[in-house]
Amino acid sequence: MKIDQVAVILYTLRDRCKTPADVAATLKKVKEIGYGAVQISGICDVPAGDLKKMLDDHGLLACATHESGAKILDDTQSVIDRLAALGIVYTAYPYPSGIDFASAEHIETLVKKLDAAGARMAKAGQVLMYHNHGIEFVPYKGKTVLDYIYDGTSPANLQGEIDTYWVQYGGGNPAAWCKRLRRRLPVLHMKDYTFTVENKPAMCEIGSGTLDFKSINAEAEASGCQWFVVEQDTCPGDPFDSIRKSLDYIKAELVS
Numbered sequence: 001m002k003i004d005q006v007a008v009i010l011y012t013l014r015d016r017c018k019t020p021a022d023v024a025a026t027l028k029k030v031k032e033i034g035y036g037a038v039q040i041s042g043i044c045d046v047p048a049g050d051l052k053k054m055l056d057d058h059g060l061l062a063c064a065t066h067e068s069g070a071k072i073l074d075d076t077q078s079v080i081d082r083l084a085a086l087g088i089v090y091t092a093y094p095y096p097s098g099i100d101f102a103s104a105e106h107i108e109t110l111v112k113k114l115d116a117a118g119a120r121m122a123k124a125g126q127v128l129m130y131h132n133h134g135i136e137f138v139p140y141k142g143k144t145v146l147d148y149i150y151d152g153t154s155p156a157n158l159q160g161e162i163d164t165y166w167v168q169y170g171g172g173n174p175a176a177w178c179k180r181l182r183r184r185l186p187v188l189h190m191k192d193y194t195f196t197v198e199n200k201p202a203m204c205e206i207g208s209g210t211l212d213f214k215s216i217n218a219e220a221e222a223s224g225c226q227w228f229v230v231e232q233d234t235c236p237g238d239p240f241d242s243i244r245k246s247l248d249y250i251k252a253e254l255v256s
Helices: 010-016 020-033 048-057 069-074 076-086 104-123 145-151 164-169 174-180 213-222 239-253
Strands: 006-009 037-040 061-066 090-093 127-131 159-163 187-190 192-195 201-204 227-230
Touching: 006 010, 006 061, 006 239, 010 020, 010 037, 010 239, 020 048, 020 239, 037 227, 048 061, 048 076, 061 076, 061 227, 069 076, 069 090, 069 104, 076 104, 104 127, 104 145, 159 164, 159 174, 164 174, 164 187, 164 192, 174 213, 187 213, 227 239
Parallel strands: 006 037, 006 227, 037 061, 061 090, 090 127, 127 159, 159 187, 187 227
Antiparallel strands: 192 201
């Protein structure tokens, strides 16, 4: 992994991205901390042209986005148009909102729609990915739903955006999932996993938890991963401090 493959997702900084002025200030701070790229997610509504200018002004590359799941599935062209305006190739279906994982019909419909949306995006030169949480590790037809999602879609239409924390939370192995998605994993979400004294799982800065990112990242690289994105849904204090701490660890221990 090279340092210029490391990004941070703006979802971690969403409370600092509630207005366009906030977004501009946050991008400036992200660049000062040392990141060269971001993934767009969780920010206020900013027209694509304005957002691209902000990124260019601060010397930041947008490596990917998260778009509305409903728009991806049911208004795919609007997503294609937005990515084109931003000059971005990758986006991810971010969360299965409204999907009942106890319903075979819901699961089957989701898989079919992901494959169809991804096919349309592929024709436009774009790549649809799936961002997992823990819920996809419920069993379905002798495997997990996450297995079924990837087995039921074409690699040409749906790629992976493995989230290391949620794989661990769901009972999976993050490194094994990176290996499973050989040539199908353009983006990895690096999110560390720890436990509290109250016996509850928690997210933490990279290098502060229990995940073996050297092994995880090695498998991700072998699978052709292009972007290693720092994400921390909840931070113990200032999220800028958390993303700085994660980057310091990455620079010291993970980049070549």
